[in-house]
Amino acid sequence: MVEPSSLHLFLMAILQGVTELFPISSLGHSVLVPGMLHWSMNRDALWFLPFIVVLHLGTATALLLYFWRDWWKLLKGLWRAKGGAGNEDARLFWMLVVGTIPAGLIGLALHHQIRHLFGMFDLIAIFLVFNGLMLLIGDSLKRRHPVADLTSLTWGKAVVIGLAQSIALVPGMSRSGATLVAGLGAGLDYASTARYSFLLATPIITAAGILEVPKLLHHNIPGELLHVILLSGVLAGVFAWLSTWFLMRWFSGHEVSALRPYAIYCMLMGAFAILIG
Template identity: 45%
Template sequence: MTFRQAILFSLLQGTTELAPVSSLGHGVLLPLFAGWTGVSRNTQFLPFMVALHLGTALALLLFFWKDWWSLTRDTLLSLFFSSRGGDRPETRKNARMMGLLIAGTIPAAVLGFLLEKKIRILFSSPAVAAAFLGVNGFVLILAEYLKKKGVSGSLGQLPMSRAFIVGAFQSMALIPGLSRSGITMVGGLLNGLGHEEAARFSFLLSTPIIVGAGILEVPKLFRQGAGGMLHLAVAGGAVSFVAAYSTTFLLMRYFRSFETERALAPFGWYCLCLSVVAGIWLALH
């Protein structure tokens, strides 16, 4: 992988990871369109891409640092220091929110651990990525029509069982072409959340999954003797961080502005169009 290729992958990943358009799907199709198929078949490609995800995770942690600080602090207060403010309503609310995040993280964490090898096979298939990008687009559009009209519920009202269901939606993003943020937002919308709350829950849910994937994959860069790839991963992670932070800022403003509109539909149509283009490309090549 050249430095130019690494930067392009990083910009693409940082921009599309949090948008509901599937960074994995784009990461598979970029080598196809650019003629870099040898790069994507390299055994160090997936660890490199996960290193880029760590840049995304750092961007999410920085953007939502106040949320994570409050959630962690109040959960500890609620569990161990009830006599020192742990029984306050706001503290209990944040502790419950942490419980929702844990419940929502379980499905993707378990399935990711069990299906790691199969994911590697799917990751190298442009046909699968193209097909599921189309599925992703269709689901985003359909969800806007199926969501409850006039409902904009809050996370504080979300039952624990429904948080688990939203997490199950997130686990579908293990398939390249299905967007983690998009499919998780769909789960949130279908369970009564508004666009902004669904996006916030999606971003918070994705953070531990992305960090966990990095902890598992990045060490493989060292074990495989990828000294040259390591400096590309560091540079790419920095680029991915800047792109992801900017994208998060813009998306949160977007979903806040279009709370009652079909905000996911434009992303859905984009995915459908890209799926068709990729399908035609594969058929002609």
């Protein structure tokens, strides 16, 4: 087994931690950046699946740590609701469940069919440009709709936001970007949309990692490479936490055009990748 460069794995971990939460497509960057920099990333190698699983678990852990107070509050609300007393926390918890199910089912159904897109560098670059256009649409929706918080979210809108996550199956399209745009379309303000998007991401990213964990037992990975992979997971988690910290403050401090910088970046990055591809 040809072992990959430790530096490249560490850089990929940082890239994953940042791009999973920023609305700029982690899958797209995991293909475009190694391709543009001519890194050796064999996606069929025995080490690659464990590496991706560990990165996802690191990101999910970061989200759980950052939002642990929110999850604790939601679980307490769910417990209180068992006594027959309805409350907003229990309602939000079940909306997150409802929003998670559709994307999870679509992901399981179409995951293998979409895998062949991972080798299409130019197509992924084009999708990244489309992702930028989607973010611009999100900003325009924010200006057209009345601003509300999560208490105004309906069950139908929760399903739509949850379905939007499935767009991330296409490399180049961002899960967080799609849910942010769907949330803005539902009339939520930037801060509420970001909070709901990141809470909604936690079970999806966690499930993506846990479902693959049993497969790790079948891979005989050398000890030194295993240590690098585990450290990569820690790096992904640290940068995911920092990204969440930054983005929550970014969306809380911007009333208009909060998605525009990321839209411009995606369109420029995609266009550049097309030119050199």
